[in-house]
């Protein structure tokens with residue numbers, strides 16, 4: 001962008017600025033559709049109507065026009081400039097220890113806590129938080145004013161679903177349970193209640209695996225295989241036809257009848 005106007009004498013600069021303001025004023029008065037063409041024509045006429053005493057030579061006049069044109073055509077129009085330009089006026093970077101503006105205070109943050117009804121509500125997929133209770137809490141977050149009405153509306157549904165655990169859910173939970181371990185073989189003095197972390201769930205699943213309760217609790221034979229029949233007998237063993245539960249294939253398993261004296265013989 002040309003800056004020739006800055007090097008000119010002050011009287012000439014006044015004339016140029018006067019022209020510039022008049023042209024700017026006329027430019028704002030004209031319609032937006034034909035503004036550039038009318039502006040250019042008036043600008044050219046303006047040079048011919050000017051007082052000869054204050055007029056500049058043709059070469060300089062062309063430079064002035066060029067200068068004004070460049071200012072008008074390449075500068076950002078006023079209507080794009082944001083209105084709130086004085087945002088940074090009150091901010092002085094040289095000042096120190098400027099207190100930080102306080103964050104707006106949170107309104108209406110008081111929430112009413114209700115005791116959970118864990119003993120009543122049972123959800124198979126989420127034992128600690130039932131689906132109905134989630135609905136109640138979400139509703140209370142969004143509509144505190146209508147909390148009482150919502151609870152009244154939802155509580156009948158809660159009572160309808162309480163104590164409901166489907167049999168398929170119980171069966172699924174029993175299938176994913178670890179193998180039963182009635183007592184911890186490594187803690188000889190510990191009681192059964194203290195060492196069985198799955199005691200509560202196992203009492204529900206006892207009906208599904210009645211044959212596996214017993215023994216030393218270390219063998220996965222009965223949990224992984226289903227004995228179908230005995231298919232042979234050897235000198236020191238018996239052979240059984242078994243079904244492997246994991247892959248569903250049939251296997252022959254030899255049970256040793258000879259007592260094992262050492263762990264290395266297993």
Ligand SMILES: Nc1ncnc2c1ncn2[C@@H]1O[C@H](COP(=O)(O)OP(=O)(O)OP(=O)(O)O)[C@@H](O)[C@H]1O
Pocket residue numbers: 231232233234235236237238239252254
């Ligand atoms: N994979 C198998 N499929 C079908 N039957 C089998 C299989 N393995 C063994 N048996 C049956 O079990 C019987 C005993 O087999 P086993 O191999 O145990 O004989 P053994 O070697 O004489 O016995 P031991 O090892 O106790 O001396 C066999 O006679 C056979 O009928």
